[in-house]
Amino acid sequence: MSIIIAATALLLYIIPSLALNIYIEDQRKNVYDQHYESLAMDAISRTVSQLNYRINLYEVQLTGVAFNEELYNQLLQEYTDPIAQWETVRNMEFAYQYVHGLLPGMTQFRIYHNNPTLLENGGVLWKPGDRLLDGEIERDWYARKLNVNKAEWRVHIQPYNGESYAVLTNNIPRGTAGSIGMLYLKISNMPAFGSVMKSSSDSGTIHAMADDQGVIFLSTDGNMVGMTLENTAFSDLEAIRIASYGKNTVLLRTEDGYHIFNHLSNGWRLYSFIPMSGIIRDMEHLSVLYGIGLVIVLILGVAAVLTIVQYYRMRLKRLNRRLQSDVPDISQPAALQSGIPDHVAQVEAYYGSIVKQMKGLKLREMEEAMRAMESYVNPHFLYNTLGLIRWRALDDGDEDLCSLVDDMTTYYRLSLSGGKSVVTVSDEIAHLQAYIDIQQRRWGDMVQIEYDIDNAALEAYTPKNILQTIVENCYVHGMIPGRNDLRIDISVKKEMSGICFVVADNGMGIEPDKLEYLNRKDDTEISGIGIRSVRQRLHLYFGRNMTMQITSAMGKGTRVMIRIPYCKQEPTIIGGE
Numbered sequence: 001m002s003i004i005i006a007a008t009a010l011l012l013y014i015i016p017s018l019a020l021n022i023y024i025e026d027q028r029k030n031v032y033d034q035h036y037e038s039l040a041m042d043a044i045s046r047t048v049s050q051l052n053y054r055i056n057l058y059e060v061q062l063t064g065v066a067f068n069e070e071l072y073n074q075l076l077q078e079y080t081d082p083i084a085q086w087e088t089v090r091n092m093e094f095a096y097q098y099v100h101g102l103l104p105g106m107t108q109f110r111i112y113h114n115n116p117t118l119l120e121n122g123g124v125l126w127k128p129g130d131r132l133l134d135g136e137i138e139r140d141w142y143a144r145k146l147n148v149n150k151a152e153w154r155v156h157i158q159p160y161n162g163e164s165y166a167v168l169t170n171n172i173p174r175g176t177a178g179s180i181g182m183l184y185l186k187i188s189n190m191p192a193f194g195s196v197m198k199s200s201s202d203s204g205t206i207h208a209m210a211d212d213q214g215v216i217f218l219s220t221d222g223n224m225v226g227m228t229l230e231n232t233a234f235s236d237l238e239a240i241r242i243a244s245y246g247k248n249t250v251l252l253r254t255e256d257g258y259h260i261f262n263h264l265s266n267g268w269r270l271y272s273f274i275p276m277s278g279i280i281r282d283m284e285h286l287s288v289l290y291g292i293g294l295v296i297v298l299i300l301g302v303a304a305v306l307t308i309v310q311y312y313r314m315r316l317k318r319l320n321r322r323l324q325s326d327v328p329d330i331s332q333p334a335a336l337q338s339g340i341p342d343h344v345a346q347v348e349a350y351y352g353s354i355v356k357q358m359k360g361l362k363l364r365e366m367e368e369a370m371r372a373m374e375s376y377v378n379p380h381f382l383y384n385t386l387g388l389i390r391w392r393a394l395d396d397g398d399e400d401l402c403s404l405v406d407d408m409t410t411y412y413r414l415s416l417s418g419g420k421s422v423v424t425v426s427d428e429i430a431h432l433q434a435y436i437d438i439q440q441r442r443w444g445d446m447v448q449i450e451y452d453i454d455n456a457a458l459e460a461y462t463p464k465n466i467l468q469t470i471v472e473n474c475y476v477h478g479m480i481p482g483r484n485d486l487r488i489d490i491s492v493k494k495e496m497s498g499i500c501f502v503v504a505d506n507g508m509g510i511e512p513d514k515l516e517y518l519n520r521k522d523d524t525e526i527s528g529i530g531i532r533s534v535r536q537r538l539h540l541y542f543g544r545n546m547t548m549q550i551t552s553a554m555g556k557g558t559r560v561m562i563r564i565p566y567c568k569q570e571p572t573i574i575g576g577e
Contacts, residue, residue: 040258040274050196052265059151062170062183075180079117089121096124105192110184146179153266155217162225164189164217189218206273234271422570426458432467446484457494461567463537469530470503470560478507498565506557518550541571
C-alpha cells in the first residue's frame, strides 16, 4: 500500500513539480534577458532617488536655518551687555546642535556674520577673517558669496589621502537690503553619499560621482577618485552625454553591460556601470538555492503524506476489526469475501452493507407499526355501525345526531384512507374540518375557529393526520374548561417550492423546558406520541427537506409551523435521510 502511494506521489506530485520548476526557471531567464535594460534602469533610478534625497535633505535644512526669524533678530541685535552676548552665543550652540544629528556625514556647521557687537566662539558663530577656508581667504569668500541668493555646492579632494568633502553654502537674506550673514556646511562625502552607492553596488555595479568640471570625487572604485571622466571607462558615455546636451539620462549598452549617466539635482553627475555577468551569476545562485529548497519541500511533503496515510490506514484497520466484531450478525459483503487488502474499500463495503440492512429493518418496523395501528379498527364494521346509527337518527328525526354521524363517517373515512399513509392537502383539510365539527358540538361557542386556506396548495400531497394531531393538542392542552375565548387559527399556504402549515392558538402555552424538548429533532424524552409522531412521519417522507418549529409563551398561546416540499405526486418513504 505504501509503495503504491509513494509511486502515485512521484507521478502526480514530484515529477510535475520539478518539470514546472524547470520551465519557470527557463522562462524567468528569458524574461531577464529581454527586460535586463529596464531592470538596470530601475536599479539606477532607485540610487539616483536616494542620492537626490540626501542632497535635498542638506539644502532644506540649511534653507530652514537661513530663514529662521530668531536667528535673523539675534544677528542684527546690538549687544552692550557681555552677559546678554554670552547667552546669545550659548543659545545658538544649543539651538543648532540638532543639525549634527539630522545630517549624516556633516563635519562642520558655521554661521558667519559681521555684527561688531557679537563675538565669534569658534563653534557655530564665526566672523570672516584672514584665515584660509577651502583654499580661499575668508573675507574674500564672504564678500563673494554674501549676495548669492541660492544654495551652492562645491567639492574638494584632499590631496594627502584622496578623500573628498563637499561644502554647501547659503546666505542669510535681509529682504531687499541684501544679506546679513552666511551659512557654511561641510560634509564628508563617503558617509553622506558613499553609503548610498555601496548599498546599490551589488553584482559588480560601479558608481562614480563627478562635479560640474567632470572630476570624479567619489566612487565605489577608489582608484577612480580624482580622475577626469575622459580617463575612465566612462569616456564613451561622457562623449555621448556631451553630444546629447540637455538629457538627464543617457544609456550606453556594451558587451560587458550597461553604462548609465544621470544628472543629480544639485548639478553633480552620476555615472554607473552594471555588468550583465553579475546579475546572471546571482540569478543562477538563486536558482540553485530555490531548487534545493524545492527538493526539500517535496521530500517533506511526501514524508508527511505517507505518515498521514499510514496513520489513517491503522485507524481504518482498527475500525474494520471493530465492525466485524461488534456487528457479527450482519451478513458479510461481497467486497470483504473477495479478500480486498484495501482497508478503505473494506470499511466502505462493510458500512454500506450495515446501512442497507438497517434501513430495511427500520422501514419494515415502521410499516408494521402503521399496519398494527390501522388494524385496530375494522373499517367495514365501523361504517356499518355508523350507518345503522344514522338510520335510527333519521327515523327519530334527530338531525343533529345525523350531522354528527356524517362528520364521524367523514373523519374515519379520511383517517383510514384505504390504508394509505399520504393524502392530498384537500383531504387533510376535510379530515381536519370533520374533526373540528365533532369537537365544536362538545365545546360550542367556547372555541372560535379561523381558516386561511390557499387553493393553490390543495392538490399537493402530505402525510395524513398531521393537522388533526396538532389541533387536537390545542383542544386538549388549551385548558378550554373555565374559559370561552379560546381561538384557533389554521393557515395553509403555497410558497416558492413548498407548503407551509401554521396552527396557532391563544391557550395556556407550553412550559419552557418542555418547549425546548419539543423543538429537538430527537424528542424521545417527551411523554406522549403526538408531536413526536408528527415529526417522525414528516422526517420519514421528507428527511432534511422538512422543518417543524414550535413557539410558545405561557399564558399567551402556542404556534406550530411546518414546511414541506410541494409534491404533485405521492411521496415515498426515504428512511429519514
